[in-house]
Amino acid sequence: MTSERLSSFDSVRRNVAQDSAAISEVLEQSDWFCHAADFDPRSGQALPQSLSVFLARVAGYSPPEAGSPCRDRLWRITEHCRAAVDRLVRGLNEAPCREQALLPAHAVRELDATSFIKLSNRPGRNLREKLAGNPYLQGVRRFQSVDLPENRLFKACMVRLAQHLELCGARHDRQDDLLVTILSWLRSGEARDIGNWENLPPNNTLLSHRDYRRVWDAWRWMQTLEDDTARDLSEVHARRQTRHRWITYSRIWSEGRHCLADMPIFFDFDTFEIRPWFNSVAMQSVPEKIKRDTRIEVRIPVCVDLATSLPRYAAGKTARYLPGSFLWQQWQGENTEVALDLFTSDAIYRHPQVTTLFPTDLFFSKAAPEHLDRAARAFTSRLHEVFRSDTLIWLVPDALSDFELDVTRRNLNARFQGAVPLPRSIAAAVQRVDYSKVNAGFPIVVIDNVGGTTCVTRLVARFDPALKDKLPETRGFYWERHPPVILSDTPAQESEPGCAITSIDDQDQWHPPAVPARPASLDTSMLKQDPRIGGFAFSIIVTDSPVSGGLHFHALQQRAGEIPLWRDQIPELTIKALKDGRQQRFQLVSRGTTVTPIRGRPVRIEVKEDFTLPAKRPFYQFPLFLGDSSEDLGYSARLDSSAFPLEESVDCALHLTFEYGADDPYQLTFIPRNGAFAHVRATWRRTRDLVVTDAPAPEYPAPMAWADLRHVPKPGSSETTDLLDWITRAIARLDQDIYIRPRARTKAVICREWRPDKNGGYFTFATTNTTQERVFVHQKNILDGHAYTDFNVGDSISFERHEQDGKCSGRRVAGEHHEEVQRLKRFDETTSKDLVTQIRKSLYYPVIQTWRDGRSIDDADCPGVFAEAARIHIDYLVSLLAEDDLPASVKNAIFVLMCCMHKDAPSTFIQHLARELEKGSFRNPQAIGFALGRLDEPWQRALFSGLMRNITESVLRIFACAIWRDRHFVEQFDSAQMTMVLTSLNVALGQINPCPRKKSAKDDRAAVNWMRATTELLELLLGVLRTREAADVRLRMLLQPHQQITKALARRVERVSELVEESTAILSCRVQINIEKPDGDHTPDLLFALRLYLTGDDGANAIHISRISDSQDE
Known part of the structure; x- marks a missing residue:
């Protein structure tokens, strides 16, 4: 539509008789809608906006005066393409063209086949004769043409738009400037050279070019202008209701007696739809009237503190809060994403679909960097609307480094030419300290709590005679700021940032503005005992924002000129790089480095040591560390150059x-x-920005089949071993070592006197009764309870006959009628230890390997002979556990063997396991890990559930064994259970202490135990990284590189790497990892692989896990 009587309405009136009042109402509705909405200059669609902004616009609307044009459909078309038309008439698209033309011979530059045909038809034998009578030649002429499809559409659109604008101008006696531009261009020769539009489909230029796209939109809208106008008239009643609804809400908002929760409002110009995010507008009455329209404008230098929910500023003698609200929200729906700048809100939604950021979040929030950057742009734009001076002093929390201020600093510098950061401690000192009491070296501390972080900053007074001449009131003293000391770092509660504004949650419950709790008071005497702080004269506790001090500082600095009023002792800065085969820190800024903080004046910092760039790297990236912290800053120094990769290392x-x-x-x-x-030049890059959803995961070695167990290669040999036969032979040998089983006894008569041997013992010979064979009998083979003197020549004896190298001897010699029964051997401490060692050497390896990867003797491909033998062996081992006289250490070794057989274990053994779980202490966590298998059996799942109830370090060690015992074990966790495991693992890794020192030269046991416990936790971490390949999306996303728990675990691994480097122990891992490391890098393979996996490095794709070695279990 145009205005009161426009061309679109003229067309309608020629077809349908319409009421003049309805037409006027539709025009006013359109004008009202266009006043309240903002249109996207690219697409022409109405943009979403916040409820508070929309209601303020509705409240400020007044209908156009009589005779004035309304903002209707034609207005929307005109405004959408106005700027594009102005640009296009000054320079249309052109394209090179060619045509045949009769040209003077001297002007011809190109000939084609047609030219030669024309020339051949002329009389003459050569070119001179052919041109003698007519010196003109048919040639090719090239030129730039504007007769293109997009320009044809542009011309057709301008003709149609000019007609509408002429009718509109005639109705209101007011001519649009755009009409003059269009008519002037239509009369130009350029327009005459353009052909007619033939309703072709739009080409790429019309759809993608910034200006032609707008012309195409205008053309489409004009094609349906009459139909759209008729539909508007037919829906006037529904449009009236929509308008009435929002005018009512606007009136309620304007009265200020109700608090309305802000949310996005969506607009559709074509259907006159105004749709809030939620179906209803949430509101509640308030006891005091809300003041509206509290806009201010300050044109003098100000000091602003953004470390609070509402920015506090000082432009004069008093400090004030900025009026209204000051926050930014990101609303996320299934297919919709809307960002809102909320500066006039009464209340906000606290909803899972909403991300809310306050100014203090720019410093302390862990929100997505793109959200922080958009919020910072919104906040700084708002500040620039209020503070019109180029000079802006903004207070900085002392607890933050220069890198953590990146987002805020960059956006403020873009808006304010004279933006100067100032630590809150310096502003507080300038505001509170009496310089008459200050002497050289005078120390004070400033205690500040912002964003849940309590820090103490030490300031020391230094004397400058030049400053005394400039500013006598300072007595020549300036402040030297030392690096802050963080006393506590507790993240602020989620509700705390909303302390300045009312909120409503997803259960429609209203929450009043919360009063932020004051931090607990600190004992200054305790602070003086802290070696990081030291002694001081007095302390300043920052309770209110020191913006007045910041503004006073600016006034003093203006008078002092180039003499700074404070110095900054910047913190120690290091990067981590490969040095001497290990990842070590390289110092960039040493401790105690002091700089002069003057904007626009760089200060040189000396780096004494050379840095070596290793060869064969496409780029270099080094994580950044601050002070003594083991956690990196989240930034890294990156080097890129066309000269990389280097052929050789360069200093x-x-x-x-x-x-x-x-x-x-x-x-x-x-x-x-x-x-x-x-x-x-190095560029500082965030290491937390990249969101990866398909990071590499460690592989699991391919399981062996039962047939493969018959031919297992021997390490370092071409021969193979039959593990199934090994188990049968080893258990037979075990029986001989445990039991005394009777053998056939031979009777004989002593035929010679006892004679001494060379060792002092006595021997004799006896003749058997049946074969008359002479048998050697020695004193040492006589059973206990008998002596050799008990047997004389002619006495009958009995013994077990033993033959070796053709000679016979008697063992277990006793009287003629002696009989033996089967019994358990007697074990002392030495023999028990030897038997345990024998079990570990002979049985652990084959049993662990045979029952690995969920294999069971009930499997279809298990050899039947072995299955039957194994059942007998299992019953035998269970019977050994029932022997009361068998030493506990031997039973524990047999217990491990039974655990290895997991679901093949009998019920009596399962009951024993249940009792272990009830006790809550596991003598052998690794054995419990073997028993879990893949959780196929009910008793295994019950055991797993019991372990999950209390995840101790022993439970983590159990999982470390189980997760590399069976491929499918990790799949048994759900996301909640895995989150619990990761939390406990993160804590356990953080509690690893440095490796114990040796008490003596031979004392290696403590270091071995420390390394084994550390390795098991690292192996578990490597195993749980296989969740990245889980079918469950939530489980798969838990350990992606951008997740906070992944970053925390990566920091733990870096700390463990440093501890391992400092220790003398060797990190030995059961997981055999094949990995290519940079030349000279001596980092253990397990730690190097974890570093790649946790950071999402593409190099993790090249890691190959070949097998699981059980050398530690033997």
């Missing part, structure tokens, strides 16, 4: 500068000593 000098308040305060340049490549 580089480092040039480091620090510029206070700049977008990138630290500038680090690598300068090759040998000039192998141009200087390369």
Whole structure:
């Protein structure tokens, strides 16, 4: 539609008689809608906006005066393409064209086949004769043409739009400037050269070009203008109801007696639809009237504190809060995503679909970086609307490093030319300290709590005679700030950022503005005993924002000129890189480095040591560390150059500068000593920005089949071993070592006197009764309870005959009528230890390997002979556990064997396991891990559930064994259970202490135990990373590189790497990892692989896990 009587309505009126009042109402409705909505300049569609902004616009609407044009459909068309038309008439698209033309011979530059045909038809024998009578030649002429499909559409659209604008101008005696532009262009020769539009489908230019796309949209809308106008008239009643509803809400909002929860509002111009995110508008009455329209504008320098929910500022003698609300929200639906700048809200939604950010979140939130950046742009734009001066002093929490201020600093610098950051501690000191009581070296501390972080900043007064001349009131003293000391770092509660505004949750429950709790008071005497802080004269506790101090600081600095009022002792800064075969820290900024914080003046920081760039790297990336912290900052220094990869390692000098308040305060340049490549400047990159959803996962070695167990290769040999036969022979040998089983006894008569041997013992010979064979009998083979003197020549004896190398001897010698019964051997401490060692050497390996990967003797492919023998062996082992006189250490070794057989274990053994679980202490966590198998049996699942009830370090060790025992064990966890395991694992890794020192040269046991316990936790971490291939989406996403728990575990691994490097023990892992590491990198394979997997490095794709070695279990 145009205005009161427009061309679209003229067309309608020629077909359908319409009431003049209805037409006027539709026009006013359209004008009202266009006043309240903002249109996307690219698509022309109405943009979403917040409820508070929409209601404010509705409240401020007034109908157009009589005779004035309304904002209707034609207005929307015109405004959408106005800027595009202005640009296109000054330069249309052109394309090279060619045509045949009769040209003077000297002007011909190109001939084609047609030219030669024309020329051949002329009389003459050569070219001179052919041109003698007519010096013109048919040639090819090339030129730039505007007769293109997009320009034809543009011309047709302009003709149609000019007609509508002429009718509109005639109705209101007011001509649109765009009409003059269009008519002037239509009369130009360029327009005449363009052909007619033939209703072709749009080409790529019309759909993608910034300006032609708008013309195409305008053309489409004009095609349906009459139909759309008729539909508007037919729906006037529904449009009236929509308008009435929102005018009612606007009136309620304007009265200020109710608090309305802000949310996105969506608009559809074509259907006159105004749709809120939720079907209803949530509101509640308030006791005091809400003040509306509290806009302010400040044109003098200000100091702003963004570390609070509502920014606090000082532009004069008093500090104030910015009026209204100050927050940003991201609403996320199934197919919709809307960002809202909420500066006039009464209340907000706290909803799972909503991400809410306050100014303080720019410093302390762990939200997505893109959300923080968009919120920072919104906040700084709002500040620029209020504070019109280019000078803005903004207070910085002392607990944060320059890298953590990146988002806020960059956006403020973009909006305010004179944006200067100032630590809150300096502002508080300037505001609170009496300089008459200050002397050189005078120390104070500033205690501040912002964002749940309590930090203490030490300030020391230093004397500058030049400053005393400039600012006598300071007595020449400036403050030197030391790196802050973090006393507590407790993240603020989720509801705390909303303390300045009412909220409503997803259960439609209203929550009043919460009063932030004051931090607990600190004992200054305890602070003085802290070696990180030391002694001080007095302390300043920051309770209110020191913006007045910040503004006073600015006034003093203006008078002091280039003499700074404070110095900054920047924190120690290091990067981690490969050095001497290990990942070690390289110092960029040493402890105690002091800089002059003046904006726009870089300060050189000396780096004494050269840095070596290793060869064969396409790029270099080094994580950044602050102070003594074992956790990286989340930033890394990256080097990219066309000279990479280097052919050989290159030593580089480092040039480091620090510029206070700049977008990138630290500038680090690598300068090759040998000039192998141009200087390369490092870029600081966030290591937490990349979201990966399909990061590499460790593989599981391919399981062996039962047939393969017959031919297992021997390590370091071409021969193979039959594990099934090994088990049968080993158990037979075990029976001989445990039981005394009677053998046939031979009777004989002593035929010679006892004679001494060379060792002092006595021997004799006896003749058997049946074969008259002479048998050697020695004193040492006589059974206990008898002596050799008890047997004389002619006495009958009995013994077990033993033959070796053709000679016979008697063993277990006794009287003629002696009889033996089957019994258990007697074991002392030495023989028990020897038997346990024998069991481990002979049975652990074959049993572990045979029952690995869920194999069972009930499997269809299990050899029948072995299955029957194994059942007998299992019953035998169970009977050994029932022997009361068998030593406990031997029973424990047999218990491990039974655990290895998991679901093949008998019921009596399962009951024994249940009793172990009830006790809550596991003597052998590894054995319990063997017993879990793949949780096929009910008793295995019950055992697993019992373990999950209390995840101790022993339980983690159990899982570490089980997860590399069977491929499918990790699949038995759901996301909630795995979250519990990861939390406990993170805590356990964080509690690893340095390796114990040796008490003596031979004391290796403590180091071995420490390394084994550490390795088991790392093996579990490697195993749970296989959840990245889980079918369950939630389980698969748990350990993706962007997750907080993954980053926390990566930091734990880095700390463990440092502990391992400091220790003398060797990290030996059951998981055999084949991995290519950089030359000279001596990091253990397990730690190196974990680093790649946890960070999502593509190098993890090249890791191959070949097998699980059970050497530790033997």
